[in-house]
Amino acid sequence: MTDVVNRVKDILAEECAVDRAALLDDAKLEDVGISSVDMVQVMFAIEEAFGISIEQEDMSLDIETVGEVTSAIQRLVADQA
Numbered sequence: 001m002t003d004v005v006n007r008v009k010d011i012l013a014e015e016c017a018v019d020r021a022a023l024l025d026d027a028k029l030e031d032v033g034i035s036s037v038d039m040v041q042v043m044f045a046i047e048e049a050f051g052i053s054i055e056q057e058d059m060s061l062d063i064e065t066v067g068e069v070t071s072a073i074q075r076l077v078a079d080q081a
Contacts, residue, residue, distance in 0.1 A: 004050070004077050005070045011045045012066065025067030032066070046073055052080045 013020040016038045023032060029039070043054050050073070058076055063069055 004074050007049060008046060008070045008073050009066065011049060012042055012069070015042045015045050023066045025065065025070070027066045028064050029066065029069070030064075042069075050077050052076050 009020060009023045012018065012023055012034065016034045018033050029035075034042075039059075043059065046052070047054055054076060059072060063072060
C-alpha cells in the first residue's frame with residue numbers, strides 16, 4: 001500500500017501546490033496550506049487516479065492530517081479492489 005500513500009501525497013502536492021517534502025503523515029493539512037476547498041479537488045483527482053468512488057461519508061470531517069487522508073484512501077482502494 002506504500003504505492004497508494006506515495007500517489008496520494010503526490011496528488012496532494014500537485015493539486016494544492018504544496019511542497020511534497022512537507023507532506024509528512026503527522027502534518028496537519030491546514031499547516032501545510034491545504035484547505036477544505038482544496039480537498040474537494042484532491043478527492044476528484046484521487047477518484048480518477050485510483051478508479052474509485054469517494055462518498056461523502058467515506059471522508060469524515062474530522063480528517064486533519066496527511067496520514068489520515070492516506071489511511072482513508074488506502075481503505076477505500078482495498079475495499080473497492
